[in-house]
Amino acid sequence: MALNYIWVGxxxxxxxxxxxxxIFTGDTEIFKLIVDGMFxxxxxxxxxxxxxxxxxxxxxxxxxxxxxxxxxIRRLARIIGPFFSKLFPEVPKDHPANGQMIMNFSAxxxxxxxxxxxxxxxxxxxxxxxxxxxxxxxxxxxxxxxLHSAGPxxxxxxxxAQRAIYNAADPSDIFIPALISVYVATLTGMLFVGIRQRxxxxxxxxxxxLLGVTAFIGFVIWYFARxxxxxxxxxxxxxxxxxxxxFIVGFIGGAVYKKVDVFSAFIDGAKQGFETSVKxxxxxxxxxxxxxxxxxxxxxxxxxxxxxxxxxxxxxxTDFTDALPTxxxxxxxxxxxxxxxxxxxxxxxxxxxxGRLSCVFQACSDTILYILALYFxxxxxxHTRYTLVAxxxxxxxxxxxxxxxxYIFFH
Numbered sequence: 001m002a003l004n005y006i007w008v009g010x011x012x013x014x015x016x017x018x019x020x021x022x023i024f025t026g027d028t029e030i031f032k033l034i035v036d037g038m039f040x041x042x043x044x045x046x047x048x049x050x051x052x053x054x055x056x057x058x059x060x061x062x063x064x065x066x067x068x069x070x071x072x073i074r075r076l077a078r079i080i081g082p083f084f085s086k087l088f089p090e091v092p093k094d095h096p097a098n099g100q101m102i103m104n105f106s107a108x109x110x111x112x113x114x115x116x117x118x119x120x121x122x123x124x125x126x127x128x129x130x131x132x133x134x135x136x137x138x139x140x141x142x143x144x145x146x147l148h149s150a151g152p153x154x155x156x157x158x159x160x161a162q163r164a165i166y167n168a169a170d171p172s173d174i175f176i177p178a179l180i181s182v183y184v185a186t187l188t189g190m191l192f193v194g195i196r197q198r199x200x201x202x203x204x205x206x207x208x209x210l211l212g213v214t215a216f217i218g219f220v221i222w223y224f225a226r227x228x229x230x231x232x233x234x235x236x237x238x239x240x241x242x243x244x245x246x247f248i249v250g251f252i253g254g255a256v257y258k259k260v261d262v263f264s265a266f267i268d269g270a271k272q273g274f275e276t277s278v279k280x281x282x283x284x285x286x287x288x289x290x291x292x293x294x295x296x297x298x299x300x301x302x303x304x305x306x307x308x309x310x311x312x313x314x315x316x317x318t319d320f321t322d323a324l325p326t327x328x329x330x331x332x333x334x335x336x337x338x339x340x341x342x343x344x345x346x347x348x349x350x351x352x353x354x355g356r357l358s359c360v361f362q363a364c365s366d367t368i369l370y371i372l373a374l375y376f377x378x379x380x381x382x383h384t385r386y387t388l389v390a391x392x393x394x395x396x397x398x399x400x401x402x403x404x405x406x407y408i409f410f411h
Contacts, residue, residue, distance in 0.1 A: 003388055010290040034296050041292035045284040050277055057273030060118035061250055065269020066262055070254030073099035079226045085214035093241045097126035115244055120148055121276055121378050128379040134382040139197045146193050149371045150186035156363035166349035170230045172336045176221055177405040178363035183217050185365045185398030192390050276378050283377025291332045320403045323357040324343040336365045357406040364398035
């Protein structure tokens with residue numbers, strides 16, 4: 001219901017704001033701007049997202065099917081089973097969904113968005129098979145969505161590349177603050193959902209895995225903090241793409257070893273890719289058009305200005321408020337928040353506090369409204385329960401952490 005109210009609210013708020021602009025400021029272009037944005041966003045959803053996604057989905061779901069026939073996905077599920085059986089108690093230990101979620105999380109952590117989406121959509125479909133109430137999100141689906149939307153990306157390579165374009169002295173200097181912010185966002189989302197689902201985080205298995213992941217994050221921070229900008233970029237590119245290719249070759253090699261008809265298995269899985277891509281188009285169009293209407297009417301600008309004024313009354317340092325447009329846009333639109341980040345670097349400089357903080361905002365968590373529309377739309381979930389609240393809470397935790405660590409590192 002929360003998602004329903006937000007979607008309706010975007011249109012109502014946009015109309016009221018546009019009407020006020022027309023009456024009191026004489027802005028005769030505002031309605032045209034909003035309507036043009038609606039058409040552009042509808043086209044974007046289909047031509048730039050859904051159709052390109054169809055090709056990627058077709059390939060990677062075909063590869064996943066090969067991995068399933070080879071038994072590799074099941075082996076991954078067994079390895080992670082002890083941990084996931086505590087975090088996702090509704091999912092059997094050897095269920096393919098465990099392996100598919102691992103593939104999704106791994107691709108996300110490596111910054112391979114194109115691969116992460118097909119793996120994630122396949123995992124969502126597998127979780128839907130276990131869901132007794134088909135139009136309502138299950139506990140497992142909610143936990144998966146919140147962990148996915150928190151966006152645990154180890155190395156924000158695309159953001160570092162954008163910083164390099166705008167002549168940052170050290171494009172990789174946002175790496176550690178971003179990783180800390182992402183970790184806090186992910187942990188916050190996990191704890192909130194876990195408490196709602198009465199998961200015992202003091203269980204030995206679950207606690208040991210969480211401590212192990214924390215130690216791994218600490219090691220990554222320590223290791224990359226010692227490298228130069230060029231070494232970080234090179235290591236990230238080589239490792240992330242090499243790991244993905246190892247998965248693909250491993251799936252195919254395992255299938256050949258098991259004497260599976262590899263190409264037939266690939267075709268069987270690939271057929272699902274196009275079907276899924278077509279199925280999510282209405283959800284993508286609806287959400288992206290609503291976000292466009294809300295953004296183009298100017299309501300977001302008024303919210304940011306109001307927050308600047310409110311924080312100014314407190315007497316605290318308000319330098320961070322100039323970076324807030326990126327943070328506020330991020331749950332709504334990845335491309336929109338990226339545009340805000342680039343604008344901050346153009347206006348204030350890539351090495352300014354605002355420029356760096358905007359980049360950290362962009363690196364922590366994912367676009368929760370887009371994620372909900374895409375993933376729940378793929379399995380026709382209508383009632384998302386508390387998924388949106390949990391995702392926004394995780395995003396808020398990431399934003400607050402980003403502000404704090406950026407003051408420590410950059411101010």
